[in-house]
Amino acid sequence: MTLPIREKLSILLPSGGVKWDEPTGGHCSIGVGGKAEGYVIVADETELKMLLSFASEHEIDYRFLGAGTQSIIREGGVRGILIALGKGFEEMERERTIDDISWVRVKAATRLPALFDWCKKEELEFPKALHFFFGTMAGRLFVHEREGENSLAQYVEEISILDREGKRLTLRGEAIRFELGKLKLPRTVAVTSLVIKLKRKEGGEQKEERELLTRGTPLMIQRVFRSPGKMGAAELIDEAGLKGVRIGGVRISTKDPNSIINEGKATARDLCVLINLVREKVKEATGMTLEMAISLMGDE
Numbered sequence: 001m002t003l004p005i006r007e008k009l010s011i012l013l014p015s016g017g018v019k020w021d022e023p024t025g026g027h028c029s030i031g032v033g034g035k036a037e038g039y040v041i042v043a044d045e046t047e048l049k050m051l052l053s054f055a056s057e058h059e060i061d062y063r064f065l066g067a068g069t070q071s072i073i074r075e076g077g078v079r080g081i082l083i084a085l086g087k088g089f090e091e092m093e094r095e096r097t098i099d100d101i102s103w104v105r106v107k108a109a110t111r112l113p114a115l116f117d118w119c120k121k122e123e124l125e126f127p128k129a130l131h132f133f134f135g136t137m138a139g140r141l142f143v144h145e146r147e148g149e150n151s152l153a154q155y156v157e158e159i160s161i162l163d164r165e166g167k168r169l170t171l172r173g174e175a176i177r178f179e180l181g182k183l184k185l186p187r188t189v190a191v192t193s194l195v196i197k198l199k200r201k202e203g204g205e206q207k208e209e210r211e212l213l214t215r216g217t218p219l220m221i222q223r224v225f226r227s228p229g230k231m232g233a234a235e236l237i238d239e240a241g242l243k244g245v246r247i248g249g250v251r252i253s254t255k256d257p258n259s260i261i262n263e264g265k266a267t268a269r270d271l272c273v274l275i276n277l278v279r280e281k282v283k284e285a286t287g288m289t290l291e292m293a294i295s296l297m298g299d300e
Contacts, residue, residue: 001037001080005058009081012054013040013047024082028068029134030221030250031262032271034077034298044088045192049166052190055081056164063187063297066139067111072221072275075268076299085109085138089192092118100200103157107193108138124198127155129181132223138191141183143223143293153178158195164188180226219262220253224275225290233290234258237278240285247274272296 001009010017018040024033042048055062061080065071073082089109096103102124106115112130115137119126129152133140140152141159159171177184185191225233237243237257244254249266252274253259260274279290 001060005060006038009038009051009054012050013042018081022082024065024068024073024078025268027065027084028071028073028221029219030068030072030260030266030271031219032250032266032268033073034075034268036073036078036082038081039084040081041084041086042088043086045162045168048083048085048162048190048192049168051081051083052162052164053166056166064138064190066109067135069133069135070139070143070221070223070294072271072294072296073268074272074296074298074300078298083190085136085190085192090114094122095195102198102200103195104198105193105195106137108136108191110137111135112137112140119198119201123201125201127152127196127198129155134222137194141191141194142185142295143182151178151181153181155196155198156194157197159183159191160193161185162190162192168192219264220259221271221294222256222259223293224258224260225278226293228288228290231286231288232258233293236282236286236288236290240278240281242278242281245274245277247277250274252278268298272300 006020018038020038022036022039024036024039025031027033040051042051062083063078064083085108089107090111091107092104092110092115094102094104104124112133112135116126130140133143156176157172159176161169161171163169227233234257237252242252243257245252248270249263250260250270251263253261260271282288282290
């Protein structure tokens, strides 16, 4: 972006402006990542509309980053704008209830542990499709995962979005498309909220499920690969003899081989090299091709 464009964009967003040439390691759970040319946290939907309209008008590329628990930004960084949703996108409310079913609107940046606690308070069943995920509600929509009875698709009734011109649209029914458990939308579309259908919780505590949401740790990325069939990705990685393997400052966890740990001095390049090594060795050892369950963005 040229200096005049940068100056205009900084003026456009009074709530906090833009951080230029921002290292992204502090915005991702693994703790590494290249720089974002511009990094913006938009306070609310009004700011997001302005930003998308500005980007469209000036032909600026942009991408979205949630909590960064399932994202890797390559060493070369992200050109254009990396957009994060702020406090104005963290909210849950029950819209209506019929018998034992409630329709709940969840804003895009709502953290899943916060949603769990809200569901417990409201005596609603927390979706099984959200177990083991530690990021935001919208971020979960874009992670390749399970299908069938444990898929997120079975809970989603409605999705509110903004297109690249900042126009608000609502998706329902057949307009909501999932593939391999991942929502199919252009990456230029911003999800602002969704309505999920939840059952009333039948008594008892939800301690076990809460543990599934809180065991994530800093400097780590979990569920790196999708499970290609009956065998889990962790089992395939273990079978290939890759537990504990290290490249530079990152290594495969010995407890969960489908997790990668930053030992403190890692780079995004180390991470990408290790991921490619895992895919190659698993293919050699088992004949199975592991697909990424995380978002990989930016230049090499």
